[in-house]
């Protein structure tokens with residue numbers, strides 16, 4: 432089992448690199464490799480979080496299997512042997528990428544983050560408090576912070592360039608960028624996916640407060656669900672136990688990192704801009720444990736951490 436890695440650096444042509452994932456070209460397809468990097472306030476921290484890449488990859492795989500009747504997705508395989516049979520030289524570096532990698536179909540991603548919110552919190556709560564709206568649409572009066580929204584609401588955002596924060600946009604804006612038909616399709620699929628996931632997560636005592644989906648068009652012109660899905664990095668999870676509308680909730684996974692960094696910001700030691708401050712070992716450890724716990728709560732079984 433490989434140790435925590437900030438970079439994977441496989442001997443394949445790099446297609447692109449994001450805050451967390453390295454995407455490599457593998458023939459007509461992509462090898463999507465999740466590193467153990469963690470970002471907070473859109474800044475990538477220096478310390479890798481043990482098991483994080485594998486947790487993200489395996490949680491996504493679990494959800495892709497449970498949602499493909501709603502929409503086709505980009506996954507070809509996560510099995511190391513199948514990936515090696517496609518590209519035998521990868522056998523040598525297997526330990527670095529196994530478990531954290533997904534062979535996926537290459538797409539042209541839509542330039543919109545398809546956010547769905549089933550509980551009002553974060554930037555949505557801010558918008559509602561300021562103007563009584565969400566994604567520019569009016570909401571009923573009298574909602575309280577963290578209240579459940581029925582039906583859940585599609586609240587799209589732009590895909591911001593590196594170092595910038597995603598920005599909430601109206602559905603009208605999505606329609607003007609993607610055209611009405613595609614915009615409606617992405618919205619309807621996103622809401623269905625969220626509803627499916629919200630119900631499944633609740634069975635395990637987890638509230639899926641909100642989440643973000645990405646979609647792309649395959650070479651054959653098919654709309655596919657891409658990227659990671661319904662992971663702690665792309666979603667807000669809260670524990671059912673302790674949930675109380677009327678106040679903000681502890682987010683399950685990155686909370687130790689956020690609390691630690693918030694304290695530094697309050698002390699005037701850090702201003703949320705790169706370079707990030709170092710994370711103490713105990714913050715790294717407790718964050719790693721929370722990612723593993725998230726896997727267990729969502730899927731109902733533990734992720735093996737030694738072999």
Ligand SMILES: Nc1ncnc2c1ncn2[C@@H]1O[C@H](COP(=O)(O)OP(=O)(O)OP(=O)(O)O)[C@@H](O)[C@H]1O
Nearest residue numbers: 449450451452454505535536537538540647657658
């Ligand atoms: N099947 C796919 N085809 C093409 N691009 C994909 C596919 N799946 C995911 N991607 C893209 O690969 C990148 C994954 O990397 P990562 O999630 O680390 O980036 P990020 O920092 O969130 O992204 P970005 O920099 O785009 O905001 C994202 O830009 C995502 O849109």
Ligand SMILES: [Mg+2]
Nearest residue numbers: 449450451658
């Ligand atoms: Mg991403």
